[in-house]
Amino acid sequence: MAQVASLFTLFTHHAKTFRDLVYSLRNSLLKTGVFTNEKVAEQQVVSVINFDIHLRRDADGHRYIERITECVPVEQEAGYPETFRHKTTTEEKMTAFMETMLEYFRRSTDRPLYVARNVIEYRDGSYVAVHPLSERSRKEIAACLAGPDQAAFEAFLAVHWGDSDEN
Structure with missing residues (x-):
């Protein structure tokens, strides 16, 4: 469903790491019998997961977003x-x-099919901008925003990540 006719797909999972999430979804595709090649199944997974928002619960029961990870496909x-x-x-x-x-x-x-980059992490009680969004994600997000919102988005990126060539 995530491959056609939608801007985004939301779902929950229980993977501990982004890599585990990709492997779990890849293995699920293989179990259906539609895919027989691990690499092809993994490419399908990587093509639809843009971001993973990983939640965590501390010892006191406080739930928070531990990290937001972007999946950046590697050019093949x-x-x-x-x-x-x-x-x-x-x-x-x-x-x-x-x-x-x-x-x-x-x-x-x-050959790696993707790079998992934490764009935001929760550290010592606050959220920290880590790696900037990929150029692909920047463009896709900006394309969904009207003029004033695009400018606000670009300003937000500049404040938190600056003009980085890490994309």
């Missing part, structure tokens, strides 16, 4: 290095080709 469509094509000697070509093969095997085995 990048081409492979082809520097070997421009080398002149056989040894240079082989060395460059081995770098291409190393990249191929890295992508085939343990």
